[in-house]
Amino acid sequence: MVRMDTVSARSNLALIHFVRDELQRLGVRARLTFNADKTKANLFATLGEGKPAGVILSGHTDTVPWDGQAWSDSPLAGNVRDGRLYGRGSADMKSFIALAVAHAQTFLDSQAPFAVHFAFSYDEEVGCFGVRELIADLRDAGIRPLACIVGEPTSMVPAIAHKGVYRYKCCVRGKEAHSSLTPRSVNAIEMAARLVGKLRDMAEGFEREEPRYAGFDVPFSTASVGQFHGGIADNVVPRDAEFRYEFRDLPTADAYAMQAQVVAHARSLEPAMKQVAPDAGFRFETICEIPSFLGSAEDPVTRLAQRLSGERRTTLVAFGTEAGLFKNAGIPTVVCGPGSIEQAHQPDEYVSLEQLARCEAFLRGLAGTRELA
Numbered sequence: 053m054v055r056m057d058t059v060s061a062r063s064n065l066a067l068i069h070f071v072r073d074e075l076q077r078l079g080v081r082a083r084l085t086f087n088a089d090k091t092k093a094n095l096f097a098t099l100g101e102g103k104p105a106g107v108i109l110s111g112h113t114d115t116v117p118w119d120g121q122a123w124s125d126s127p128l129a130g131n132v133r134d135g136r137l138y139g140r141g142s143a144d145m146k147s148f149i150a151l152a153v154a155h156a157q158t159f160l161d162s163q164a165p166f167a168v169h170f171a172f173s174y175d176e177e178v179g180c181f182g183v184r185e186l187i188a189d190l191r192d193a194g195i196r197p198l199a200c201i202v203g204e205p206t207s208m209v210p211a212i213a214h215k216g217v218y219r220y221k222c223c224v225r226g227k228e229a230h231s232s233l234t235p236r237s238v239n240a241i242e243m244a245a246r247l248v249g250k251l252r253d254m255a256e257g258f259e260r261e262e263p264r265y266a267g268f269d270v271p272f273s274t275a276s277v278g279q280f281h282g283g284i285a286d287n288v289v290p291r292d293a294e295f296r297y298e299f300r301d302l303p304t305a306d307a308y309a310m311q312a313q314v315v316a317h318a319r320s321l322e323p324a325m326k327q328v329a330p331d332a333g334f335r336f337e338t339i340c341e342i343p344s345f346l347g348s349a350e351d352p353v354t355r356l357a358q359r360l361s362g363e364r365r366t367t368l369v370a371f372g373t374e375a376g377l378f379k380n381a382g383i384p385t386v387v388c389g390p391g392s393i394e395q396a397h398q399p400d401e402y403v404s405l406e407q408l409a410r411c412e413a414f415l416r417g418l419a420g421t422r423e424l425a
């Protein structure tokens with residue numbers, strides 16, 4: 053699977069068709085749901101047809117790219133050296149998917165009183181887009197799973213919370229003029245800067261006032277502007293500016309309320325802009341909205357993951373996953389998978405064979421589970 057190029061910008065169908073065919077050989081029919089231009093698909097399959105809905109094993113099939121990164125080997129080589137499997141996606145997160153598929157027969161033979169489901173998505177790395185359709189498809193099909201295990205790399209320690217990631221683009225339209233005639237213009241950069249300042253004020257407010265959530269590296273919500281573009285010459289008042297920003301909200305915070313504050317501030321600036329130029333103003337676009345995730349140490353699925361991984365601990369993770377989307381769909385969820393996020397998205401990404409062995413034991417244990425808790 054590491055040797056299949058499934059960078060988010062490209063098709064994932066080689067991998068999806070491979071899994072579909074593997075399952076077909078075992079007599080399992082997979083449901084595929086495609087994106088609009090049919091270049092990418094999610095795969096959902098039930099192992100244990102006829103049993104009550106059970107535990108979803110969830111993974112994303114896409115990877116981040118490697119442009120400009122210095123790799124010792126091809127990112128698609130998939131070589132094993134020194135007890136490690138190297139390659140893009142080895143940790144994040146093809147190993148989990150590959151091991152789940154490798155255990156398909158074990159799940160079919162299992163005496164567990166519930167089914168195991170595979171839910172493999174596309175376009176996670178660019179905003180968790182594919183899995184939303186997959187979850188909607190489950191709902192439409194009347195499938196009500198008991199629990200979901202998202203196999204993102206947590207070094208096999210069950211993770212029960214992460215922050216959300218909400219990204220937006222703001223396009224500012226002003227009115228251009230010769231820079232000697234500023235009163236007849238609306239300076240798009242300056243108006244954009246007022247909103248950027250608002251974001252900075254909000255970020256400082258989170259740091260100062262937000263109740264701390266222990267366990268995160270940064271135990272409060274953050275806001276950050278990542279890109280800013282505007283202006284064409286020193287002596288032209290700029291008509292256009294745009295910037296992109298993000299919120300990473302605590303599970304106890306509300307990113308939509310944060311965004312609403314930014315939009316309200318923009319609207320308060322618009323009357324003065326429109327007096328000079330009626331079509332001046334702010335326009336917002338959503339880039340991605342990945343909800344935060346808050347599971348529970350008391351949840352049966354967390355206990356199950358602890359038992360199967362042999363870990364007493366639970367952890368929090370700093371990165372966004374599909375877990376919040378499953379949880380918000382009413383499915384108790386935990387994040388637990390092989391490899392470390394330290395190696396994800398990096399050159400020479402790898403997963404250790406020791407982690408793979410732990411994941412195999414986890415999956416064998418799942419097949420042998422008699423009840424959830």
Ligand SMILES: [Zn+2]
Nearest residue numbers: 112144145204
């Ligand atoms: Zn991932």
